[in-house]
Amino acid sequence: MTITITAFERSPDGGMGLARDTRVRWVLEEAGLPYKVRPVSFSAMKEPAHLALHPFGQIPTYEEGDLVLFESGAIIFHVASHHPGLLPENANARARAITWMFAALNSVEPPIFDLTNAKIAERDQPWAKDRLPMVADRVRHRLGQLSARLGDAEWLDGAFSAGDLVMVSVLLRTRPSGILNEFPNLAAYVARGEARPAYKRAFAAQLAFNTAQPAV
Ligand SMILES: N[C@@H](CCC(=O)N[C@@H](CSCc1ccc([N+](=O)[O-])cc1)C(=O)NCC(=O)O)C(=O)O
Numbered sequence: 001m002t003i004t005i006t007a008f009e010r011s012p013d014g015g016m017g018l019a020r021d022t023r024v025r026w027v028l029e030e031a032g033l034p035y036k037v038r039p040v041s042f043s044a045m046k047e048p049a050h051l052a053l054h055p056f057g058q059i060p061t062y063e064e065g066d067l068v069l070f071e072s073g074a075i076i077f078h079v080a081s082h083h084p085g086l087l088p089e090n091a092n093a094r095a096r097a098i099t100w101m102f103a104a105l106n107s108v109e110p111p112i113f114d115l116t117n118a119k120i121a122e123r124d125q126p127w128a129k130d131r132l133p134m135v136a137d138r139v140r141h142r143l144g145q146l147s148a149r150l151g152d153a154e155w156l157d158g159a160f161s162a163g164d165l166v167m168v169s170v171l172l173r174t175r176p177s178g179i180l181n182e183f184p185n186l187a188a189y190v191a192r193g194e195a196r197p198a199y200k201r202a203f204a205a206q207l208a209f210n211t212a213q214p215a216v
Helices: 021-030 072-082 091-119 128-150 162-172 184-194 197-212
Strands: 003-008 036-040 061-064 067-070
Touching: 003 021, 003 197, 021 072, 021 162, 021 197, 036 197, 067 072, 072 091, 072 162, 091 128, 091 162, 128 184, 162 184, 184 197
Parallel strands: 003 036
Antiparallel strands: 003 061, 061 067
C-alpha cells in the first residue's frame, strides 16, 4: 500500500534537513520503501483536515492504508518493526536499540530543543540572554555523557540500528550551534550516519522537495 508522509511546504531551514520529516525519509530509505510526500503549509497544519491526522497540528505524519501515525519516533519504530535491518533479531539487543530510540527522544533531544527555542522563539525575551548559556551547558552536559558512552565505537550498540538513526538525527540539530564539534567522537558518529546511502537519498529528496516548492 502507498505510504504518504507530510512535510513542511517550505521548511524554514530551506531544506537543510533539520525538519523531522528527514528522519522519516531516512528510515523509509533504509527499509527500501517508496513513499509520497504531501506538503503542508503552516496554516494548513492547523486546519481540521490535518488536525485529524496530527492532534498538535505538526509534521511529519505517516499514512499507509487506514493506518495514520504521528510522532517521528513512533513512525520510525513502526517502519523498523516491520522491515529487517533496523532492529536486531536478538531480543535483548532489540530492546537495547529501542532504549536508545527513547534516550535520543526523551533525554537528548529535549535540551537541544530548549536551545533552539532559546535562540529563536525566546530571543526577544528580556531574560533570554542570561538564560542561553545555561541552556547551552545542559546540551553540553548531555552530549558529554553520550560521548563518554560511545567512546570510539562505530554505533551505539553493535550494528547500526533505528536507535542510531534517531540519535544521529537528534544530534544533527546541535551542529549549527557548534556544540557538536566540541565532541569529536560524536561529530564523527554523526558523519558516519550522514555517509549512509539511505541518509544521502533522504537528505537529497528533502532538499529537492524544498527547492522545488513555488516561491511565495
Ligand atoms: N515530537 C514530534 C515533533 C514534531 C515537530 O516538532 N514538528 C515541527 C517540524 S520539525 C521541527 C522543526 C521546526 C522548524 C525547523 N526549521 O528548519 O526551522 C526545523 C525543525 C512542526 O511541525 N512545527 C510546526 C508547528 O509546530 O506549528 C515529532 O518528533 O514528530
